[in-house]
Amino acid sequence: MKSAVPDRVKGVCSPPAMPMALAKVDQSVEVLKALADPTRLQMVGILKRSAEPVCICDFTAAFDLSQPTISHHMAKLREAGLVDVSKAGIWAYYRLASRLEPKTRALLDVLV
Amino acid sequence: MKSAVPDRVKGVCSPPAMPMALAKVDQSVEVLKALADPTRLQMVGILKRSAEPVCICDFTAAFDLSQPTISHHMAKLREAGLVDVSKAGIWAYYRLASRLEPKTRALLDVLV
DNA sequence: TGGAGAGATCGACGGCTATCGATGGAATGG
DNA sequence: CCATTCCATCGATAGCCGTCGATCTCTCCA
Numbered sequence: 001m002k003s004a005v006p007d008r009v010k011g012v013c014s015p016p017a018m019p020m021a022l023a024k025v026d027q028s029v030e031v032l033k034a035l036a037d038p039t040r041l042q043m044v045g046i047l048k049r050s051a052e053p054v055c056i057c058d059f060t061a062a063f064d065l066s067q068p069t070i071s072h073h074m075a076k077l078r079e080a081g082l083v084d085v086s087k088a089g090i091w092a093y094y095r096l097a098s099r100l101e102p103k104t105r106a107l108l109d110v111l112v
Numbered sequence: 113m114k115s116a117v118p119d120r121v122k123g124v125c126s127p128p129a130m131p132m133a134l135a136k137v138d139q140s141v142e143v144l145k146a147l148a149d150p151t152r153l154q155m156v157g158i159l160k161r162s163a164e165p166v167c168i169c170d171f172t173a174a175f176d177l178s179q180p181t182i183s184h185h186m187a188k189l190r191e192a193g194l195v196d197v198s199k200a201g202i203w204a205y206y207r208l209a210s211r212l213e214p215k216t217r218a219l220l221d222v223l224v
Numbered sequence: 225t226g227g228a229g230a231g232a233t234c235g236a237c238g239g240c241t242a243t244c245g246a247t248g249g250a251a252t253g254g
Numbered sequence: 255c256c257a258t259t260c261c262a263t264c265g266a267t268a269g270c271c272g273t274c275g276a277t278c279t280c281t282c283c284a
Binding site for chain 2 (some may be wrong): 090
Binding site for chain 3 (some may be wrong): 122149167171172179180183184187193198201202203204
């Protein structure tokens, strides 16, 4: 086997081709940022495994965080399009979004 | 079909079971945080598609960012265990890490 | 041996974010 | 109509992060 590194001369650097479209990158990054938090990743895991929608008060009971913080994290997941919310009386029920990009769905299948 | 939301009484919230081990969560979050940046995600995409190691000077030429910033991003990927580096003369060549967790490999297959 | 190029590190700065307490709005029940 | 409960939002604060210029180290070559 040969050396793995290609030949090169000083002062000459050629940019590699960008394999991904800019819009796709930003879209992926938005989802990744939403998932790149321990609390939110666990929230998504719980929702993905739950057959029924989960009341957000149960998350408040599950995590050692204040109620506004839990609400804030869930809002992040909502803004990223990962979860849907439905109100029932004084309660708010969250579930995994029904219309997930196939790429996002595959991501969650790997992660949680 | 019945109502989707379970019955509930006021003042009673039961925490749902945590589906993932804490260590697994933190490990995934570390990788997700490394990928949750447009520059780094594109870097990984370029490395994944490249048969040969890529000189970091080519990344500096590709992105509209300063050389320290490119070096900083690559260091983040290194710390997350996503890339390997090999020095050759005055140049530094990066490639996708050979020993990737199966989960991480699957993640990259979905993303890039 | 000294100059030049490549790359990592340092220090600083601005912006984003996770967190909290306090507040406000909506629905429920007395 | 009022108290209670749930939940979202607001305002503030501390810590993290992306970015840069400056600097340092290392290698190569004239």
